[in-house]
Amino acid sequence: MALDRTQSTKLLQEVLATAAKVAPGAQAKVGIVSAREANARFAKGGITSAGDVNETTLTVGLAFGKRHASSTTNQLDARSLRDVVVRTREMAKLAPEDPEYMPPLGAQKYASAGAAYDPAIEKLDATALADAAQSALRAAKDASVDLAGYLQHRTEAWGLADSAGLSAYHLETPVEFTATARTPDGTGSGWGGAWTNRWRELDAGATSTVAIDKALKSRKARALAPGRYTVVLEPAAVANLISFLAWSLDARRADEGRSFFAKAGGGTKLGERLFGEHITFRSDPGRPEMPFTPFDEEGLPILPTTWIDRGQVAALEYSRYWAAKQSKTPTGRPEGYELLGGTESSAKLVSGVKRGVLITRFWYLRWLDPMTMTVTGLTRDGVFLIEGGEVTGPVNNFRFNESPINLLKNADGLASQVRVGNKRVPALRSHEFNLASVSNAV
Amino acid sequence: MKLSRRRFIAGTSGALLLAAGRLSDARGLLTDPLLSSVIDTALGTAKRAGATYADVRMVRRRAEQISTREDHVEGVGASDSYGFGVRVIADGAWGFAASPTVNTNEAARVAALAVAVAKANARALAAPVKLAPAPAVVDVWQTALTKDPFRIPLEEKAAFLIAINAEALKVPGVKFCSSSIQSLGEWKLLTTSEGSSIEQNITRIAPAYTVTAVDAKGGDSVTRTHELPARQAGWEYVEQSSFFADARRMGEDAVEKLKAASVEPGKRTIILAPSNLWLTIHESIGHSTELDRMLGYEANMAGTSFATVEQLGKLRYGASLLTFYADKTTPGGLATCGYDDDGVKTQRWDLISKGVLTHVQTTREQAAWIGETASRGTCYGEDYKAFPFQRMPNVSLASGERDLTVEDLIAATDDGIYITGDGSWSIDHQRYNFQFGGQMFYEVKKGKIARPLRDVAYQANSLEFWGSCDLLGGPRAWELHGALYDGKGEPGQVNAVSHGCPPGRFTANVVNSRKS
Numbered sequence: 018m019a020l021d022r023t024q025s026t027k028l029l030q031e032v033l034a035t036a037a038k039v040a041p042g043a044q045a046k047v048g049i050v051s052a053r054e055a056n057a058r059f060a061k062g063g064i065t066s067a068g069d070v071n072e073t074t075l076t077v078g079l080a081f082g083k084r085h086a087s088s089t090t091n092q093l094d095a096r097s098l099r100d101v102v103v104r105t106r107e108m109a110k111l112a113p114e115d116p117e118y119m120p121p122l123g124a125q126k127y128a129s130a131g132a133a134y135d136p137a138i139e140k141l142d143a144t145a146l147a148d149a150a151q152s153a154l155r156a157a158k159d160a161s162v163d164l165a166g167y168l169q170h171r172t173e174a175w176g177l178a179d180s181a182g183l184s185a186y187h188l189e190t191p192v193e194f195t196a197t198a199r200t201p202d203g204t205g206s207g208w209g210g211a212w213t214n215r216w217r218e219l220d221a222g223a224t225s226t227v228a229i230d231k232a233l234k235s236r237k238a239r240a241l242a243p244g245r246y247t248v249v250l251e252p253a254a255v256a257n258l259i260s261f262l263a264w265s266l267d268a269r270r271a272d273e274g275r276s277f278f279a280k281a282g283g284g285t286k287l288g289e290r291l292f293g294e295h296i297t298f299r300s301d302p303g304r305p306e307m308p309f310t311p312f313d314e315e316g317l318p319i320l321p322t323t324w325i326d327r328g329q330v331a332a333l334e335y336s337r338y339w340a341a342k343q344s345k346t347p348t349g350r351p352e353g354y355e356l357l358g359g360t361e362s363s364a365k366l367v368s369g370v371k372r373g374v375l376i377t378r379f380w381y382l383r384w385l386d387p388m389t390m391t392v393t394g395l396t397r398d399g400v401f402l403i404e405g406g407e408v409t410g411p412v413n414n415f416r417f418n419e420s421p422i423n424l425l426k427n428a429d430g431l432a433s434q435v436r437v438g439n440k441r442v443p444a445l446r447s448h449e450f451n452l453a454s455v456s457n458a459v
Numbered sequence: 460m461k462l463s464r465r466r467f468i469a470g471t472s473g474a475l476l477l478a479a480g481r482l483s484d485a486r487g488l489l490t491d492p493l494l495s496s497v498i499d500t501a502l503g504t505a506k507r508a509g510a511t512y513a514d515v516r517m518v519r520r521r522a523e524q525i526s527t528r529e530d531h532v533e534g535v536g537a538s539d540s541y542g543f544g545v546r547v548i549a550d551g552a553w554g555f556a557a558s559p560t561v562n563t564n565e566a567a568r569v570a571a572l573a574v575a576v577a578k579a580n581a582r583a584l585a586a587p588v589k590l591a592p593a594p595a596v597v598d599v600w601q602t603a604l605t606k607d608p609f610r611i612p613l614e615e616k617a618a619f620l621i622a623i624n625a626e627a628l629k630v631p632g633v634k635f636c637s638s639s640i641q642s643l644g645e646w647k648l649l650t651t652s653e654g655s656s657i658e659q660n661i662t663r664i665a666p667a668y669t670v671t672a673v674d675a676k677g678g679d680s681v682t683r684t685h686e687l688p689a690r691q692a693g694w695e696y697v698e699q700s701s702f703f704a705d706a707r708r709m710g711e712d713a714v715e716k717l718k719a720a721s722v723e724p725g726k727r728t729i730i731l732a733p734s735n736l737w738l739t740i741h742e743s744i745g746h747s748t749e750l751d752r753m754l755g756y757e758a759n760m761a762g763t764s765f766a767t768v769e770q771l772g773k774l775r776y777g778a779s780l781l782t783f784y785a786d787k788t789t790p791g792g793l794a795t796c797g798y799d800d801d802g803v804k805t806q807r808w809d810l811i812s813k814g815v816l817t818h819v820q821t822t823r824e825q826a827a828w829i830g831e832t833a834s835r836g837t838c839y840g841e842d843y844k845a846f847p848f849q850r851m852p853n854v855s856l857a858s859g860e861r862d863l864t865v866e867d868l869i870a871a872t873d874d875g876i877y878i879t880g881d882g883s884w885s886i887d888h889q890r891y892n893f894q895f896g897g898q899m900f901y902e903v904k905k906g907k908i909a910r911p912l913r914d915v916a917y918q919a920n921s922l923e924f925w926g927s928c929d930l931l932g933g934p935r936a937w938e939l940h941g942a943l944y945d946g947k948g949e950p951g952q953v954n955a956v957s958h959g960c961p962p963g964r965f966t967a968n969v970v971n972s973r974k975s
Contacts, residue, residue, distance in 0.1 A: 058949055060756045063585030067576050068555040070844040074540070086535040086613075091542065091559040104537065111613045112535040113621075143554075143572075143579035151583045165758035167949035197759040206758075273635065274673045274680055281678030380762070381885040385896070385916065385972035388679060393894050393916070393972075395887045397762070416885070416892050416918065418970065453970065454918055458762070458889035 018071055020051045022186045025176030032077060033178055035099055040106040044121050045180040046078040052173035053139060057146040060165035064150050069143065079105045083114040119337045121179035122316050133189035133308035135215045139172040152222040153196055160229045166196030168221060177316045187310045190214050196225045197398060198232035206459050207231025208377055208398035210253060212436050214308060231377060231399040234411065241402060241412035247373030248450040249366045255445050256437035257379040258421045261392050262298065263354045266324055268333035277390040277422065278333060290329045292425045295359060298325035300351035307441045313349035322348055358443030359431030366430045366446040368406040375401040375408055390420040395456050415452035493562055498650045500563045501545050504570035506652065510547035512590060514651040516800065517543045518843040521644035525613055527620040528637045529628065535613055542843035545570045549577035551587025557844040591826035591834050593803045595654035600797025602662040604693030608642035611694045616640050623706045627670045630710030638668035655802040663793060663955055665689035665943055666697050672713035683713035684898055686734040686880045688940040690791050712899055719911040727969045728875035729917055730868050730962060735897050737940035737958035738881045743921040744783050745854040747890040748810045750819045750828065760949050762888025766816055768829050774816040777925025782857040783811040785820060787836060792853035793941045793955035800847035803836035810854065822849045841952040848948060855959035859931030865962040868930050870906040876915060876969060877901045883916060894918040896972060917967040924965055932961030
């Protein structure tokens with residue numbers, strides 16, 4: 018179960034006190050994640066497995082000068098707590114000096130993230146999950162399709178403290194529902210997903226209906242040759258690709274000349290104009306539509322930051338060490354990112370396409386080349402041909418080899434934002450997207 | 460008969476042992492005196508609450524990681540998790556609950572919760588769960604090793620890694636080298652309501668380093684990762700390898716790759732080293748022969764499979780020189796153990812015999828789905844809080860009958876590309892279309908290595924690719940590779956798994972991974 022703020026703070030202070038006693042002179046950083054997670058999987062007309070588990074991870078970091086180590090345990094009795102401190106002390110003493118070690122942060126101020134927590138969720142029992150799964154299964158039965166899906170809710174507390182006075186606590190209740198519908202003849206497949214921190218906002222039946230409709234519409238796809246196409250990517254597909262942009266924001270890798278944001282001849286692309294004015298990429302833990310932890314693993318506040326501002330590289334991510342070395346302000350690494358949307362509806366995006374492809378989501382994305390940010394992956398669960406501004410029918414799946422940089426450079430239409438996991442992104446229209454080979458998968 | 464400490468360490472199978480006696484003597488790694496009462500309480504509570512089957516898995520997972528870059532240590536860390544999970548069948552449905560708080564009160568709460576979850580699920584059940592019979596077993600099993608990696612001092616590991624970095628950095632053009640060693644311990648005690656009590660202790664080790672060469676002027680960089688795979692073994696595995704001795708060559712490889720010609724795409728003959736081919740086996744043979752995936756149970760996450768149950772004994776999967784087998788007993792294999800998490804003794808069997816699909820991977824629940832009377836023993840849950848389900852065993856390609864080495868394959872090739880090591884990998888959700896990279900790429904002309912290449916990836920359809928195999932290395936060229944973190948299921952779980960194979964020659968579409 019998730020510890021409340023008082024429990025979390027008390028426990029962390031006890032560990033700090035133990036550290037002060039058994040490792041005098043050491044700087045200490047401690048953290049605890051405590052959670053209850055309940056889930057249900059369903060497929061082939063019924064619930065196939067379900068669980069309700071408690072978990073805890075206590076992390077202790079100790080440093081003697083620049084020699085440091087960290088250990089985790091999930092056992093919270095007094096002896097285990099002492100054992101983990103002692104073990105960390107022994108490891109830290111053995112560790113060689115780390116010139117990049119950063120001392121504890123001390124007290125910080127954090128923005129409120131109250132929208133992340135719904136007290137109703139920790140009160141739910143197994144019947145709540147079973148009922149939601151049943152509503153999904155009923156929708157599938159009515160449509161005579163197979164539906165496989167997953168529903169999870171989690172109540173998680175994260176507390177941090179350090180020997181310089183830092184104290185942080187965050188409580189959240191993320192809920193996730195995804196479903197994949199397949200037609201019995203094996204020729205159609207569709208997907209739907211929903212993420213929220215409020216139980217009442219979840220509508221498993223409605224999200225399943227999206228998947229079911231797509232499966233029915235994607236039956237008996239016709240062959241479409243690989244090539245460069247105008248594409249309309251639905252939000253899930255945009256979120257898949259944008260993850261690689263988020264990963265590439267690390268300033269150090271850019272400064273070291275080994276990522277897309279490295280500039281030929283040295284330096285970074287900070288300040289360069291990469292995209293049109295309509296492309297803005299940012300992070301804000303306080304957005305009620307997608308709240309996330311307002312601090313990072315060390316307790317550094319995660320502030321609202323615009324990484325790409327109207328097409329221009331406005332900020333890169335700096336760790337504390339790299340920021341100190343480069344005389345910059347550390348940003349930490351946020352859990353969530355958003356690509357700002359536009360005013361067009363998804364239907365309007367499609368209506369502007371003479372000939373192109375509508376893509377539901379991607380799968381198995383992997384790096385090909387970090388210098389160009391080129392990524393490979395595949396379409397799945399609903400690919401449709403657009404002709405004359407209208408969706409005219411399903412087509413086969415593709416493997417793509419493409420860069421999110423090209424995607425955003427060529428983007429000329431954005432719909433409104435939708436939450437997909439820890440991203441908020443719009444459906445997007447782009448051009449010259451490299452659908453490199455055909456996949457026979459359905 | 461009690462189990463002696465010595466026998467536990469040796470890891471040999473004992474005669475039938477009484478659980479109570481064994482527990483008091485054999486649990487060498489945990490000292491919780493409440494262990495037996497926790498298990499008894501959980502099983503008793505589950506039965507009284509209406510469970511027709513129950514098992515308790517107590518799992519302790521340990522990990523130690525040290526990572527370095529260039530001349531210094533980046534991080535030293537250890538993790539330790541312990542707890543128990545109770546899995547039950549009640550009213551025909553699975554229920555599962557778990558906790559890290561190991562005492563009898565919590566055992567009663569968790570067991571009752573598992574039954575409540577099962578009963579809630581029973582309202583939405585397609586068909587009652589039926590387990591294939593398995594004999595009750597009391598036994599212990601342990602990784603064969605001589606040097607426990609957890610007992611090697613961190614200082615020694617740090618010095619070893621930094622020395623590797625220093626060697627690689629001596630090569631002009633090499634700018635960075637990152638290295639790490641992970642030591643992983645998995646101890647588990649499975650007790651079932653059918654009378655099984657199985658204790659296993661598994662140790663894995665994963666050494667790794669990556670060298671980066673940078674052309675700052677041209678704004679370019681490439682990496683070269685050493686190909687030594689993770690293994691179920693002790694520290695002696697690292698000592699006996701060429702991991703350290705290769706450091707300079709890894710640096711030279713990176714610089715060579717940075718300057719190499721970018722590949723011209725097209726249909727090509729490719730020769731794949733075992734260090735590359737294992738991952739292709741994992742993705743296009745291992746995953747597509749998982750029964751739950753074939754039947755649609757994994758459709759929402761990992762997808763389904765092009766291979767179907769109806770095709771067993773009929774589907775020509777590849778050339779007739781190819782036989783793939785599943786084997787959770789392969790020495791050193793990452794998935795190797797004595798018993799699976801259903802308590803079924805591990806075994807070896809063919810999945811594809813002489814190119815034809817013959818068998819699949821099953822658990823006790825799944826055997827009946829295809830009319831089989833016994834499980835193949837592939838059930839696994841990653842830790843105490845993970846619901847055990849079907850996971851991939853070690854899946855390997857048998858060596859060819861001719862005693863060929865990779866040099867023989869190169870000598871027999873007029874025009875092709877030789878690929879070593881694994882790079883980028885991606886495959887569709889029914890396992891048809893894949894695309895794999897590698898570490899090093901060489902153009903082969905008239906039976907000889909002609910020049911290095913870069914930006915190479917090969918793309919193919921699984922059946923066409925395996926059907927194109929026309930040369931296979933022999934027993935001397937067979938190597939065991941593998942991965943620690945194969946993902947499957949919801950919530951996602953990882954599984955460590957090895958794949959052995961000889962080098963092979965194939966035809967595939969070569970694509971340029973940079974010029975998309």
